[in-house]
Amino acid sequence: MLAACADGNFVADNVQVNAADISDPGVNPLMIPELLEPALVDGVHRYELSIDESNHDFGSGTAVETISYNRQSILGPTLKWTSNANVELHVTNNLDAGTTAHWHGADVPADDDGGPHSRIDPGQTWVADFKVIQPAATLWYHPHMMGTSAEQVFHGAAGMIIVEDDNPAAADLPNTYGVDDIPVILQDREFGADGQLSFEIDNDDDGDLNPDLTVNGTFDPYTTVPAGPVRLRLLNGSQARVYELSVDNGSMVKIASDGGYLPSPAPMDTLVLGPGDRAEIVVDTTNGPAVLIDAAFGRVLELRPDSTLPAAQFPPAQLAEIDRITVDEIDADRSFSMNEVGDGWGINGKQMDMMRVDESVRFGDTERWTITVEDGIHTFHVHQTQFQILSINGEPPPAEDAGWEDTVLVTEDREVVIAARFDSYANPDVPYMYHCHILDHEDLGMMGQFNVVVG
Numbered sequence: 001m002l003a004a005c006a007d008g009n010f011v012a013d014n015v016q017v018n019a020a021d022i023s024d025p026g027v028n029p030l031m032i033p034e035l036l037e038p039a040l041v042d043g044v045h046r047y048e049l050s051i052d053e054s055n056h057d058f059g060s061g062t063a064v065e066t067i068s069y070n071r072q073s074i075l076g077p078t079l080k081w082t083s084n085a086n087v088e089l090h091v092t093n094n095l096d097a098g099t100t101a102h103w104h105g106a107d108v109p110a111d112d113d114g115g116p117h118s119r120i121d122p123g124q125t126w127v128a129d130f131k132v133i134q135p136a137a138t139l140w141y142h143p144h145m146m147g148t149s150a151e152q153v154f155h156g157a158a159g160m161i162i163v164e165d166d167n168p169a170a171a172d173l174p175n176t177y178g179v180d181d182i183p184v185i186l187q188d189r190e191f192g193a194d195g196q197l198s199f200e201i202d203n204d205d206d207g208d209l210n211p212d213l214t215v216n217g218t219f220d221p222y223t224t225v226p227a228g229p230v231r232l233r234l235l236n237g238s239q240a241r242v243y244e245l246s247v248d249n250g251s252m253v254k255i256a257s258d259g260g261y262l263p264s265p266a267p268m269d270t271l272v273l274g275p276g277d278r279a280e281i282v283v284d285t286t287n288g289p290a291v292l293i294d295a296a297f298g299r300v301l302e303l304r305p306d307s308t309l310p311a312a313q314f315p316p317a318q319l320a321e322i323d324r325i326t327v328d329e330i331d332a333d334r335s336f337s338m339n340e341v342g343d344g345w346g347i348n349g350k351q352m353d354m355m356r357v358d359e360s361v362r363f364g365d366t367e368r369w370t371i372t373v374e375d376g377i378h379t380f381h382v383h384q385t386q387f388q389i390l391s392i393n394g395e396p397p398p399a400e401d402a403g404w405e406d407t408v409l410v411t412e413d414r415e416v417v418i419a420a421r422f423d424s425y426a427n428p429d430v431p432y433m434y435h436c437h438i439l440d441h442e443d444l445g446m447m448g449q450f451n452v453v454v455g
């Protein structure tokens with residue numbers, strides 16, 4: 001069971017983990033996924049992706065069977081998108097099983113979103129094309145195949161997306177990929193006696209929690225950074241694990257939530273990151289090695305400063321303006337109750353049915369959604385839109401949660417009210433998903449469909 005208190009204690013108390021002592025140095029150099037810049041074809045930013053079976057050494061010397069994109073050993077390349085660019089993503093499925101490619105956090109048309117309806121059969125190529133209409137942010141991509149999302153992501157099918165825009169704040173932030181701007185993809189995994197990955201789905205309240213932490217597919221990593229501000233793009237790509245992160249021997253400020261920059265940097269002691277969530281933080285390594293710590297696993301990542309590397313500036317006081325959604329704007333209300341249904345999980349008493357559209361949103365409306373939990377711990381993720389948190393247990397969100405979000409942690413003790421503007425795209429025929437991003441729960445039915453229709 002998971003102890004989920006209103007004041008934020010999300011550490012599972014019955015799951016043994018292989019924890020790393022923070023007083024020891026990190027053991028393995030952090031793998032940095034390659035950065036994939038687009039090819040420019042007739043003014044369109046074109047990306048070629050394949051999803052493949054692969055092999056990866058997590059640091060133990062064993063060649064472990066994994067799934068990856070573009071023949072990486074694990075995970076996928078980090079895609080760099082530019083705001084206002086027209087992009088075209090070609091995804092070829094080289095697996096023996098069906099898959100999809102979902103752009104998590106991206107505001108895109110429904111038939112380009114890569115949800116369960118956009119199945120890519122083995123040997124087939126699927127093309128998504130759209131304009132990037134959102135500001136700088138850290139997004140990610142992963143399979144969203146009906147019933148097998150957990151298994152494919154657990155085996156390594158996930159990658160980061162970095163959206164860049166012309167916000168002048170970006171120039172004042174650490175922004176050299178892999179040097180002082182570091183992808184940090186957190187995934188817990190379980191290995192069998194043969195050293196191979198051991199996957200299972202768990203219908204427990206908190207999903208399947210695994211005993212070994214991997215960061216970008218590396219056990220117990222360190223990375224060499226400048227002495228000064230270092231930006232970490234945190235992505236919880238785990239099956240079910242919630243992380244409670246802090247920094248030893250360094251300060252931490254949060255500069256961005258799921259959908260982009262906060263209005264100003266928010267100093268934090270502890271940052272809770274649920275499955276599917278992202279946060280960008282800046283850690284100060286001026287005082288020597290700083291260590292990112294998780295409450296369950298101990299050391300996550302050691303940042304080892306090298307004073308011969310040029311240091312960036314500390315974040316400016318102003319990062320971005322956020323147009324807050326006000327109560328006057330609300331056109332419609334909906335409620336979503338996350339609960340057990342049969343042997344699995346559901347929303348409002350229903351399990352996912354590909355043939356049933358659960359909610360219909362009028363194009364142009366601003367909606368307020370109240371998310372409650374009957375049993376368990378969940379992260380509520382909405383496709384297509386970035387929402388704002390209006391309240392947590394009736395209180396306005398703290399500064400660090402007052403930006404744009406697409407995924408939010410909800411528990412029996414944490415009722416969340418969100419609001420979103422559905423003014424980007426309409427399509428009466430292809431729905432978007434809302435679901436729990438604990439992948440066990442998603443695959444066990446905790447998902448629904450909404451479409452956005454004109455009129």
Ligand SMILES: [Cu+2]
Nearest residue numbers: 378436438441
């Ligand atoms: Cu859930």
